[in-house]
Amino acid sequence: MNPGSRESDGTFDIEVPVAIVGGGACGLVAALTLADAGITPLVLERDALPTGSTGLSSGMIPACGTHLQRAEGVEDTVEMLVHDIQAKAKGQADPAVVAAVAKASGPTVxxxxxxxxxxxxxxxxxxxxxxxxxxxHAPPSRQGADLMAGSLRAAEAAEIDIMVNAKVTELFAGEDGRVAGLRLERPDGGAEEIGCQAVVLACNGYGGNTDMLAEHIPDMASAEYFGHPGNQGDAVNWGRALGARTRHMGAYQGHGSVATPHGILITWALMMNGGIQINTSGHRFSSEHRGYSEQAVDVLAQPGGLSWLIFDDRILQLGRDFAEFNLAEAAGAIRHGADVDSLASAIDVPAPALALTLAETHAFADGRNRDPFGRDFTTQPPLSQPLHAIKVTGALFHTQGGLEIDAGARVLGSDGSPLPNLYAGGGAACGISGSQVWGYLSGNGLLTAVNLGRIAGQSAARQINQGIET
Ligand SMILES: Cc1cc2nc3c(=O)[nH]c(=O)nc-3n(C[C@H](O)[C@H](O)[C@H](O)COP(=O)(O)OP(=O)(O)OC[C@H]3O[C@@H](n4cnc5c(N)ncnc54)[C@H](O)[C@@H]3O)c2cc1C
Known part of the structure; x- marks a missing residue:
């Protein structure tokens, strides 16, 4: 018997073929996959209403080669996606998992x-x-809440059972690591035990667990966590108790663009369309085009852990395509200035410094000078007056380390061979973002949640349908 798990006495309140722990994107996609294969899964969700980090997200799912891309004349291939993932992760992501996820991405969307x-x-x-x-690929609102709503509607149409208020607390397993069932607790203190032939861990990472953050990501332990608080690292802890391997536990996704004090994510589209980010002294401090994840660290290193997004009317209009941006605008998060001086006064930044910063970016845009931080300003028009600004801070969005899996989303044991019937995806599994914050390519979170959910569902279905030992 493994520590943290126990052998079952063989009696369970109910028996299901596959138990899925967590009802976010990963869990719901795994459930839909199993239902399509004729297997009735049971999704166990600790909350009264499944939301997860998926429901808090912008719902942006990367996928290549889709008919939605083709309809817009976009050429994109598995090779291009694999290249982009590994370029960002500096080659540290597991090549087999990257290839499997990239290959699955188009068909899954x-x-x-x-x-x-x-x-x-x-x-x-x-x-x-x-x-x-x-x-x-995202819901028209660019809100994860709509991705969850659509996925829950699909689950209902497929007659998938989602047991809510069901917090899984323990896996039952024998010496060989085969999971026989699990225990869940109800809000009233009651407990139930469920037997199963396979388990999919879709309960995300440890962003909500301050002790685990202090151990693995001490630099962000005191930063604001913007993900779902119920993600407490359960998958990692159960997996470890079963002898599973974990990897890249210090990796995480940050974000350098959370409106403060409003607590609303401001889309990075502002920066990619020509906006800039300055500190309270009026100076830029990094290339806004490396990635929004590592930008969290740079923003938090500025005085007060604060910075201002600066943009113009053209970008303001683009921002309004995003529901969250409109929420921020309605909440009064956007300051305005007819010219540099009035914006500087509105945001309490020294006007000469802001004027100099803007003049520098104009020189970068027309090729008179090169950005010392390495951003290419020549692809977008320079900012023009009137100007707008949003005060933001950096935050932790979700952890990227987790259970090591193979290309079939099978959790690997200490010797590198798969555990008999345990699968993991999304934030529960080690991601494809390398070992550090800089390795997170835009959308890696839902890329692995959705596609590893799909792959885990397919692997579990194969196990059940063929009665195979995985
Ligand atoms: C503000 C924000 C914006 C983001 N935007 C994007 C984006 O646009 N694109 C992108 O790719 N990524 C984005 N991400 C990251 C993305 O949200 C996550 O990577 C993704 O949602 C993870 O999906 P998941 O299914 O693994 O976990 P979740 O969606 O968090 O689901 C896990 C579920 O498991 C449940 N659970 C946990 N423990 C237990 C337990 N013991 N028993 C039962 N249930 C349990 C939780 O309650 C939760 O519902 C964003 C993250 C944040 C915070």
Whole structure:
């Protein structure tokens, strides 16, 4: 018997073929996949209403080679996506998992749209950092809440059982690591035990667990966590108790653009369309085009951990395509200035410094000078008056380390061979973002949640349907 798990006495309140822990994107996609294969899964969700980090997200799912891309004349291939992921992760991501996820990405988005009527559109008009093609697929609102709503509607149509208020607390497993079932707790203190032939861990990472953050990501332990608080690292802890390997536990996704004090994510589209980020002294401090994840660290290193996004009317209009941006505007997060001096006064930044910063970016844009931080300003028009600004801070969005898996989303044991019937995806598994904050390519979170959910569902279905030992 493994520490932290126990052998079952063989009696369970109910028996299901596959238990899925967590009802976010990963869990719901795994469930839909199993239902399509004729297997009735049970999704166990600790909250009264499944939301997860997926529901808090912008719902942007990268995928390559989709009919939505083709309809817009976008050429994108598995090879291009693999290249972009590994370029950002400096080659540190597991090549087999990257290849599997990239290969699954197009078909999975098409399956969600065509077979399960989850409404997704291609986000065009600009490239996210590190992308060689427009490949974000998102609900028209660009809100994860709508991705969750669409996925839950699909689950209902597929008659998938989602047990809510069901916090899984323990896996039952024998010496061989085979999971026989799990225990869940109800809000009233009651407990139930469920037997199963396979388990999919879709309960995300440890962003909500301050002790685990202090151990693995001490630099962000005191930063604001913007993800779902119920993600407490359970998958990692159960997996470890079963002898599973973990990897890249210090990796995470940050974001350098959370409106403060409003607590609203401001889309990075502002920066990719020509906006800049300055500190309270009026100076830029990094290239805004490397990635929004590592920008969190740079923003938090500025005085007060604060910075201002600066943009103009053209970008203001683009921002309004994003529901969250409109929320921020309605909440009064946007300051305005008819010219540099009045904006400087509105945001309490020294006017000469802001004027100099803007003049520098104009020189970068027309090729008179080169940005010392390495951003290419020649691809967008320089900022023009009137100007606008939003005060932001950096935050931790979700952890990227987790259970090591193979290309079939099977959790690997200490010797590198798969555990008998345990699968993981999304934030529960080690991601494809390398070992550090800089390795996160835009959209890696939902890329691995959705596609590893799909792959885990397929692997578990194969195990059940063929009665195979995985
Ligand atoms: C503000 C924000 C914006 C983001 N925007 C994007 C984006 O646009 N694109 C992108 O790719 N990524 C984005 N991300 C990251 C993305 O949201 C996550 O990577 C993704 O949602 C993870 O999906 P998941 O299914 O693994 O986890 P989740 O969606 O968090 O689901 C996990 C579920 O498991 C449940 N759970 C946890 N423990 C237990 C337990 N013991 N028992 C039962 N249930 C349990 C939780 O309640 C939760 O519902 C964003 C993140 C944040 C915070």
């Amino acid at each position: 098409e399956w969600l749209v065509d077979d399960h009527h989850v409404e997704l559109t291609l986000v065009g008009g600009f490239l996210y950092p590190g992308f060689s093609a427009p490949r974000m």
